[in-house]
Amino acid sequence: MTRPTASIVTVGSELTEGLRLDTNTREIAFALSTSGYHVLETASVGDHTEILADVLARLSARDALVVVTGGLGPTHDDITREAASQALRRPLLRAPELVELLLPATRRHSDERAMEQVLRQAELLEGADVILPVTGTAPGQFVATPAGLLVLLPGPPAEMRPMLSRLVTDIAPGPSRASVRELGCVGLTESDAQVRATAALSAHPGVAFTVLASPGDVHILLLDDGAGERALDAAAEAVTVALGARIYSTDGSTLAEAVVRSAIERGITLGLAESCTGGLVAARLTDVPGSSATFLGGVVAYSNGAKFALLGVSTETLARHGAVSAETAEEMAAGARTALGADIAVAVTGVAGPSGGSPDKPVGLVWFGLATASGTTSFSRGIPGDRAAVRIRAASTALDTLRREVLGL
């Protein structure tokens, strides 16, 4: 079966000029492709009516579904309605039900021109249907095109999102919900993950896959390309076997969610001592709702004085081995475990850079300490990247250390 084609256009000079990150495209692309659409093209266009009209004319002549976000507001740079009107050669008409909806907003303005501006949002392409706002005031709309449907949604993600879910459930549901399995993987580079997954999947035709990497975290997405649910499960199993303990989740959950879930299941409490990550590990754990059932707390001990006063790292250890050392990492972990009364504590201390490196302790060297009821251990990693990447990767390694200890891996 050939899937209906779709395209996505995000509008706004703030996107094309690099002032805001376009997150809508990704969310919409995922929603459409998991609904069974084949997304052929995505584009961002600045606030230029003629250019947008050209793009919309081309895409709406080809694709069964064209989704546009942004440029639906009341101000002069909101040109999406006008461009769509030119592209489809349909006039814009003021919809009485939308005027009604927008009237409270016009009353906030004393200037008559400002009121007129607000009412621009009441303009619908001839023959279009309204998608009422769930949050915010900007309405969306959809209208028939030569190849299918053109859908205009507001730009702010919180306003776009509820309309997108209505779109894929009621307005233009795709032919089938293509299934996805998302495997979270830690401790491997993107290329390593790619190579191993390719080998594991060679015996699984009908399953496509893509690797999404961010610092410290790699996600392997398996997509049903005609194989069906059971084949997808078998493929996920094959990748899990090939990558072993590096796979921390098979349901799309984050590394921190995996740590919290497994610690709660086993009734284990967690504590942290953070130097170079400055609380990043604690932030990721406490991002997870319900983490209070396992995470007791963390100590951000950045200076040597704080490591001594708050965690009990001995001045002798600090003087002899330095803050970035196996000995300090172990004493930090042991100190946090005692101070917090946790079953397991992990410590992170390293050289995040850009300065502060030396020949025997280069930028990127990070020591991790682990304290449990059976004693303390430590290990180091040479982490590549700039300061931000070193900190994020170090935080992921700390979370993975907790995970492995909790699971006994």
Ligand code: ATP
């Ligand atoms: P408004 O009524 O707010 O003007 P709008 O539909 O005209 O709504 P825009 O003016 O294009 O939307 O965008 C408003 C804000 O929404 C932007 O400044 C930006 O922060 C956010 N936004 C717009 N498009 C995107 C996008 N593709 N991805 C992420 N955020 C976006």
Ligand code: MG
């Ligand atoms: Mg706007």
